[in-house]
Amino acid sequence: MLENTLPQLEQLIEDIIEKNNQLKNQVAELEQQKTVLIDENETLQLEALEGEEKQKQTNDVLTNLLGKLQSA
Template identity: 45%
Template sequence: MLENNLSQLEQLVGDLVQENKALQEANQQIRSELAQLKDENDALQMSALEQEELHSTTAARIQALVELASRSPEAGPSPAQQ
């Protein structure tokens, strides 16, 4: 009976070792994917900041043009308005 219990214990330990190895491999894969996703996230955040800066610059230029156009009423209509 002791021999039977010892065999079962050896089998369980072997199964646990295999499961642990599989979990470690899965964990490493997940860590690798996480690192890639972090890099992608950083790139997307940088792109979003650049787009926001470009949008702000464009909005400021448009506002300046609108102000310039509204300050010069003595100017005639533009060729597009004729």
């Protein structure tokens, strides 16, 4: 019985070690993807803020122009 159990145990340990290495690699890849997505998110947030600022400036210009037209 021990003759069969020991090789099975060794195989299971090797399988677990291999799976652990695969999971470590997967975690590393996901960390890299996370970093890229964080950078992209920050860029998109900055672009959105810039867009809002431009929209506000445009709105102010249009409001001024409308005021000038109404007073003329």
